Structure formats: C-alpha cells, structure tokens
Amino acid sequence: MTTSPSGYDLTPPTDGQRAALEADLSPEEKRVLLAHGTEAPFCGVLLGEKRPGVFCCRQCGLPLFRAGTKFESGTGWPSFTEPVDDTHVRAVEDRSHGMVRVETRCARCDSHQGHVFPDGPPPTGLRYCINSVALTFVEEGRPLPDPLGRGDGTA
Numbered sequence: 001m002t003t004s005p006s007g008y009d010l011t012p013p014t015d016g017q018r019a020a021l022e023a024d025l026s027p028e029e030k031r032v033l034l035a036h037g038t039e040a041p042f043c044g045v046l047l048g049e050k051r052p053g054v055f056c057c058r059q060c061g062l063p064l065f066r067a068g069t070k071f072e073s074g075t076g077w078p079s080f081t082e083p084v085d086d087t088h089v090r091a092v093e094d095r096s097h098g099m100v101r102v103e104t105r106c107a108r109c110d111s112h113q114g115h116v117f118p119d120g121p122p123p124t125g126l127r128y129c130i131n132s133v134a135l136t137f138v139e140e141g142r143p144l145p146d147p148l149g150r151g152d153g154t155a
Contacts (some may be wrong), residue, residue: 004087006088008063008085009108010062010087012109018109021059025059032131035112040076041075044133048113051072051137052068053139057109058111059101063084063144064084065111069104076118077114078130078135080130081123083087083128088106089104090105091103091104094115102149103118104128104130112131113131116128124135
C-alpha cells in the first residue's frame with residue numbers, strides 16, 4: 001500500500017475495481033475523466049460552489065482540493081491554488097492542441113482532472129483549472145466518498 005503524507009491510500013484500483021468505478025460514470029464523466037476531455041466553460045455545477053468542504057475525484061473519491069483554496073479565476077472552470085496534498089495530483093506533460101500544458105490527473109486512479117497553469121494568485125502562483133464533472137463536492141463534516149472501500153475519513 002502507498003500512503004500519502006496526509007494519510008490517504010494511493011494504491012491504484014485493481015482491474016475489477018476500475019471496471020466498477022468506470023461503470024458508475026455518466027457519458028460526460030467518461031469523456032472527461034477517461035478520454036481526457038474538457039467540459040464547456042461556465043456550465044459546470046461546481047463553478048459557484050462556495051461552502052466549506054473538499055473536492056474529491058469523481059471516480060475514486062480521493063480528496064484533491066480544499067474549498068479554501070478555490071478562487072474566482074474568470075475562466076469558466078473551478079480553479080484552485082493548491083491540492084489537498086501534492087501527492088494526490090499527478091502532473092503530466094500535455095502536447096495536445098498544438099501547445100505544451102501540464103495536465104493534472106488523480107494520483108490514485110489516473111483520471112483526467114484538468115490542467116495547472118502558472119498564472120494563479122499568491123501564495124502559490126498556480127491555477128489548477130479543473131472540470132466540475134471530474135469532481136465531487138463534500139461539505140465539511142460529511143463522510144468522504146469511499147467507492148473503493150478504503151475508509152479514508154471525513155471532509
């Protein structure tokens with residue numbers, strides 16, 4: 001088992017678990033999470049979410065971003081300055097669309113989340129630009145999603 005510094009199990013899902021997780025996704029979620037798509041700007045249900053809590057990977061439930069790091073970027077996608085834990089988000093070079101960007105993926109299930117750009121506000125100067133459909137919001141004090149049965153805790 002691989003555990004993050006914040007105590008979450010980062011062990012990838014087994015083939016059987018992955019099949020079950022993917023079967024639970026909507027067509028739009030599959031397009032974004034599995035096929036590295038992007039939802040249209042200003043349409044995501046989490047764009048205006050302002051309650052205290054945590055944003056978790058829609059596919060495997062790993063906590064990715066805290067609500068306190070979310071900011072209004074004006075781009076049309078939820079934006080965050082930093083992940084819950086640097087080991088929860090994996091950076092991958094993306095050369096699609098004729099440019100070089102840094103794609104962000106869930107470190108546990110490898111699902112596409114969005115991209116990170118160096119034009120964010122202090123303190124990090126980063127803007128994690130994430131698809132709403134790639135996330136599940138959990139209000140503070142509520143149990144985190146646990147589709148892999150790992151019992152990782154509450155928001």
